[in-house]
Amino acid sequence: MKIGIIREGKIPPDKRVPLTPKQIAALQQSFVGKLSFEVESSSIRCYHDQEYVDAGVAVVDDISSCDLLMGIKEVPVPQLISNKRYIFFSHTIKKQASNRKLLQAILEKGISLMDYEILVDDQGNRTVAFGKWAGIVGAYNGLWTYGKKSGLYDLKRAFECFDVQELHEELKKVQLPPIKIVVTGSGKVGQGVVQILEQIGLRKVSTSDFLHTYFDEAVYTVLGTADYNRRKTDGGFDRQEFYARPEIYESHFLKYAEVSDIFIAAAYWDRRAPRLFELKDIQSEDFNISVIADITCDVDGSVPTTVHPSSMADPVYDIDRATLAEIPAFGKQTSISVMAIDNLPTELPRDASEDFGNQLIRHVIPELFKSPSKVLDKASITKEGDLTIEYIYLKDFVEGNE
CATH class of the missing domain: 3.40.50.720 (NAD(P)-binding Rossmann-like Domain)
Structure with missing residues (x-):
């Protein structure tokens, strides 16, 4: 599996990252031949491109070949890549009107979306958060x-x-x-x-x-x-x-x-x-x-x-x-x-990112190797352009009926 770290595109810009250079380097070493990463070049991150390069992580301009695209904030609609699998904070599950077009585009483009906000453990407690x-x-x-x-x-x-x-x-x-x-x-x-x-x-x-x-x-x-x-x-x-x-x-x-x-x-x-x-x-x-x-x-x-x-x-x-x-x-x-x-x-992006990355390593990365993963399935709002059963209640919202 190849994971791409998205260049944050939301305005105002967010400097946080889901995984730090050291964390990605450690993951690639732990999962040799099973897991690799590409980081989309960015001038706004709290961890600079060179820090990723120095850690042995590929920094590229095009991450469209990656299997999973991982970010922090909502991805601007023009930057969405069709038929991809994404994970980020989408702010859509409460029918936030400001992100209606984002969810519409995700469905139109056949995208599978997981949301950090709904990643929970067996007791229903959130596992990754800032x-x-x-x-x-x-x-x-x-x-x-x-x-x-x-x-x-x-x-x-x-x-x-x-x-x-x-x-x-x-x-x-x-x-x-x-x-x-x-x-x-x-x-x-x-x-x-x-x-x-x-x-x-x-x-x-x-x-x-x-x-x-x-x-x-x-x-x-x-x-x-x-x-x-x-x-x-x-x-x-x-x-x-x-x-x-x-x-x-x-x-x-x-x-x-x-x-x-x-x-x-x-x-x-x-x-x-x-x-x-x-x-x-x-x-x-x-x-x-x-x-x-x-x-x-x-x-x-x-x-x-x-x-x-x-x-x-x-x-x-x-x-x-x-x-x-x-x-x-x-x-x-x-x-x-x-x-x-x-x-x-985002005012303390390096510390917040490192803590968040540790949570991802503990609770999410292992789930990527499970087929199926109940944890990731529950955190999925869409799959291949369709709302999942748990989030079918968003249908009227997407269609603009409420």
């Missing part, structure tokens, strides 16, 4: 934003750091007053957030102490779903019921907003579930949060101040508390500064 790195960069960017807003310290941007070690060095500049940071989410994204907060020496406290105790140092707490959702009828919480019928619950996050200075949103949100707060709530004098790092970046989602994604080039915008309108970043001291970059891991 979540931890979204958490790491998102938390760092939240601290960067607070430094800019308060004027207490000045950090490099995350993408200006060569790797996570340099980012850790930058964090030594952080000097926080006795503020409180509230975090939602304890999955891989949340774990990445906590890694950064621990790196700067912050103490984690219980939700009760967070709400009711004064500290002479900066502290943080991590909220679970039960901490800020309650049943409308009696204020109770049942996990199974909440995930099955989130619409019968309401948020009581505002009590945390009253005592928090920074909010880092790292929890998955179901659109049937209540928002954390409503936009009008920020007009209250009791709403104390001044910086929101929304890693989830769900527009019109759980964090209503996220009115659109921000970008690496323009990472922060403010929401005026009085008018509820968007204003330029740090436009008013009293406004809420929102960091909502929707592609955070």
Whole structure:
């Protein structure tokens, strides 16, 4: 089998790679005669063409002879090669309208598409993801934003750091007053957030102490779903019921907003579930949060101040508390500064790519030699130009009927 590493074509460009030069070299050595690679030449990757060449990996201009084409982000329609097998993040399974034409083209061109997002183990847990790195960069960017807003310290941007070690060095500049940071989410994204907060020496406290105790140092707490959702009828919480019928619950996050200075949103949100707060709530004098790092970046989602994604080039915008309108970043001291970059891991592309490649080596590469592979079959949205049974629900979406 010959695998081709795609030149990322989406705009803005993504610097990440599915496999690093060292990882490909090791795979070719481990699977001599069974597995080979070609890397499509690119000037934007975090790992340069010469690094692949130095590792003994072929760098070419044409990867059309490869059996499997492996990338990161959505492949632009003009770059799709007919009748090929692809794997990348397609962002189509939730019927994302922006990628309808991509899925239509994949079907028209007879392409078999696997999606990293739906690669899962026997327990249904995702096996390959960049979540931890979204958490790491998102938390760092939240601290960067607070430094800019308060004027207490000045950090490099995350993408200006060569790797996570340099980012850790930058964090030594952080000097926080006795503020409180509230975090939602304890999955891989949340774990990445906590890694950064621990790196700067912050103490984690219980939700009760967070709400009711004064500290002479900066502290943080991590909220679970039960901490800020309650049943409308009696204020109770049942996990199974909440995930099955989130619409019968309401948020009581505002009590945390009253005592928090920074909010880092790292929890998955179901659109049937209540928002954390409503936009009008920020007009209250009791709403104390001044910086929101929304890693989830769900527009019109759980964090209503996220009115659109921000970008690496323009990472922060403010929401005026009085008018509820968007204003330029740090436009008013009293406004809420929102960091909502929707592609955070690409700010630390070398580290994120290496971690992702290790996951691929562990969970995906062995499956390529199984025929059939239940894992890869489940992760297949299309096969030879047809929707697979599990994703037949996308038919109306593809046809433009919804």
